[in-house]
Amino acid sequence: MNVGVLGTGHYLPKKIVTNKDLEKVVDTNDEWIRTRTGIEERRIADDDVNTSDMAYNAAKNALEEADVKAEEIDLILVATVTPDTPFPSVSCMLQDKLGASNAAAMDISAACTGFMYGMITAKQFIETKAYKKVLVIGSEKLSKITNWEDRGTCVLLGDGAGAAVLGEVSEGRGILSFELGANGAGGKELYQNEDNHLVMNGREVYKFAVRQMPESTVNVVEKIGLSKEDVDYLVPHQANIRIMDAARERLGISEDKMAKTIKKYGNNSAASIPMALSESVKDGKIKDDDLIVLVGFGGGLTWGAVAMRW
Numbered sequence: 528m529n530v531g532v533l534g535t536g537h538y539l540p541k542k543i544v545t546n547k548d549l550e551k552v553v554d555t556n557d558e559w560i561r562t563r564t565g566i567e568e569r570r571i572a573d574d575d576v577n578t579s580d581m582a583y584n585a586a587k588n589a590l591e592e593a594d595v596k597a598e599e600i601d602l603i604l605v606a607t608v609t610p611d612t613p614f615p616s617v618s619c620m621l622q623d624k625l626g627a628s629n630a631a632a633m634d635i636s637a638a639c640t641g642f643m644y645g646m647i648t649a650k651q652f653i654e655t656k657a658y659k660k661v662l663v664i665g666s667e668k669l670s671k672i673t674n675w676e677d678r679g680t681c682v683l684l685g686d687g688a689g690a691a692v693l694g695e696v697s698e699g700r701g702i703l704s705f706e707l708g709a710n711g712a713g714g715k716e717l718y719q720n721e722d723n724h725l726v727m728n729g730r731e732v733y734k735f736a737v738r739q740m741p742e743s744t745v746n747v748v749e750k751i752g753l754s755k756e757d758v759d760y761l762v763p764h765q766a767n768i769r770i771m772d773a774a775r776e777r778l779g780i781s782e783d784k785m786a787k788t789i790k791k792y793g794n795n796s797a798a799s800i801p802m803a804l805s806e807s808v809k810d811g812k813i814k815d816d817d818l819i820v821l822v823g824f825g826g827g828l829t830w831g832a833v834a835m836r837w
């Protein structure tokens with residue numbers, strides 16, 4: 528059985544915070560942020576909008592695109608490091624908000640790689656015929672764990688949500704291969720501290736990402752007997768344009784063949800990949816039969832990649 532994406536969705540808070548706005552908050556400047564990261568602005572959710580609210584909007588969008596009713600969903604998986612509360616889970620809150628009364632629900636914690644872990648978990652349940660339709664979401668309100676006094680991290684992060692409905696697709700399509708990984712010894716490079724703030728050793732994470740993203744991308748493509756030249760479109764985790772470009776250049780694919788939401792939305796952790804996927808689908812950048820690779824890395828340390836025939 529082939530498992531693939533039946534529909535995608537995303538949601539972004541309305542409030543835009545530009546690099547110029549951040550100049551008033553920390554000792555930074557637009558030029559530094561743009562040249563070092565590729566970020567120009569990001570969205571920040573209002574106080575009364577939480578991770579589950581953003582997840583709800585992205586999920587509605589994905590269900591509509593897939594033409595699937597909430598009651599048809601068998602399992603909800605929400606990847607997040609910023610849940611409304613540790614429990615009940617965001618997925619349980621979402622199950623209620625959506626009226627997805629037939630769905631089991633659980634959250635997945637794999638930081639920025641969470642959506643990849645979610646997709647592959649969904650694939651197992653569908654392949655074994657336990658479930659038919661699984662809703663996978665990445666939703667993050669990173670602004671609530673951002674240290675607004677740390678210029679090394681606060682300029683990078685933004686809020687948002689992305690979603691996908693997974694189910695059976697026709698022969699030859701959908702997820703063709705995947706790779707998931709973790710290195711717990713690297714946990715100290717990126718974590719949440721006792722003040723509930725995100726702490727990052729930027730240089731170490733950068734080195735890890737620049738090596739891992741291209742490697743995982745090549746691995747999933749080679750697993751299906753293809754080569755990097757066969758990749759039509761790349762959806763990388765949106766952490767830093769320099770990391771993304773390194774992966775793209777190693778694959779030898781042109782700029783227009785890579786999803787690039789970082790400029791407008793910054794780094795949205797687990798939400799980055801599904802948001803970028805959904806936006807690329809809606810913008811017509813992903814076409815039928817394209818070979819696409821989704822690839823991410825993040826805290827844990829974790830990483831993951833998926834090769835899909837659209």
Ligand code: ACO
Binds near residue numbers: 560727733767
């Ligand atoms: N504005 C101005 N100057 C700054 C800023 C800022 N916002 N932040 C750091 N600097 C300064 C530093 O203090 C340093 O000054 P110094 O040389 O006087 O000490 C100088 O700029 C260079 O700092 P570096 O940390 O070496 O800058 P670098 O080129 O490594 O860029 C960055 C930093 C953008 C964080 C980079 O390391 C990076 O992208 N790392 C990976 C981040 C990442 O991928 N995170 C993903 C996981 S996080 C998540 O997804 C939720």
